Amino acid sequence: MENEQHSRENHLLSVLPEAERARVAPHLVSVEMPLGLVVYESGDHLDHVYFPTTSIVSLLYVMEDGASAEIAIVGNEGIIGIALFMGGETTPNRAVVQSAGQAYRLDARILKEEFHRAGPVQRLLLRYTQALITQMAQTAVCNRHHSIDQQLCRWLLLSMDRLPSNELKMTQELIANMLGVRRSGVTEAALKLQEAGLIRYSHGHIEVLDRPGLETRVCECYGVVKREFDRLLPDLKAL
Numbered sequence: 001m002e003n004e005q006h007s008r009e010n011h012l013l014s015v016l017p018e019a020e021r022a023r024v025a026p027h028l029v030s031v032e033m034p035l036g037l038v039v040y041e042s043g044d045h046l047d048h049v050y051f052p053t054t055s056i057v058s059l060l061y062v063m064e065d066g067a068s069a070e071i072a073i074v075g076n077e078g079i080i081g082i083a084l085f086m087g088g089e090t091t092p093n094r095a096v097v098q099s100a101g102q103a104y105r106l107d108a109r110i111l112k113e114e115f116h117r118a119g120p121v122q123r124l125l126l127r128y129t130q131a132l133i134t135q136m137a138q139t140a141v142c143n144r145h146h147s148i149d150q151q152l153c154r155w156l157l158l159s160m161d162r163l164p165s166n167e168l169k170m171t172q173e174l175i176a177n178m179l180g181v182r183r184s185g186v187t188e189a190a191l192k193l194q195e196a197g198l199i200r201y202s203h204g205h206i207e208v209l210d211r212p213g214l215e216t217r218v219c220e221c222y223g224v225v226k227r228e229f230d231r232l233l234p235d236l237k238a239l
Contacts, residue, residue, distance in 0.1 A: 009053035028104040039095040049081035055101030075162025142221040153218035
């Protein structure tokens with residue numbers, strides 16, 4: 001019963017109908033997700049999926065020379081390991097914890113069984129996947145057409161949407177790796193936001209002081225992603 005209650009900390013688990021949640025809950029294992037943990041590497045066979053509760057995981061595409069760029073972030077709204085139920089078993093991207101916290105781990109076999117029942121779990125996961133694809137596409141557009149300042153605002157707002165507080169532990173170097181830009185560019189952008197009174201940054205700790213202010217500076221990409229998640233993943237009573 002404890003897992004069933006705590007599963008409500010993850011949006012996907014919390015909106016499952018009672019019967020589906022009762023089948024899944026006994027198999028959920030609470031795990032720590034420390035900052036920088038590599039949940040899986042490109043090409044790994046997926047034995048588990050993860051439902052973040054208080055952690056955020058960054059999905060990164062890694063080039064042959066080691067350079068990387070973030071394609072999406074996943075927090076308490078989602079699931080890590082969509083390749084498992086999409087039929088791929090492996091994935092070409094890396095998943096790294098960008099904000100420490102907790103998640104629920106679920107055995108791949110259990111998720112597949114639920115997905116192949118072709119009921120509420122399948123419909124929920126497909127709708128989530130559509131929303132995630134929108135985030136990936138919009139991230140690619142944003143990285144190509146918008147300034148580092150706007151990208152940082154988008155990244156901060158998406159992160160705040162997935163955290164229980166307005167604080168985030170994250171170094172500028174890690175942010176630069178996520179956005180695929182130089183560290184100096186992130187430093188300059190963060191300084192502008194701090195001077196404007198929107199954030200406070202020090203020693204790998206970011207605190208958002210003025211969220212409405214960030215929303216006035218962010219590009220359209222944040223709104224596009226948020227609206228799609230809100231549209232596809234409200235309370236899902238129709239599952």
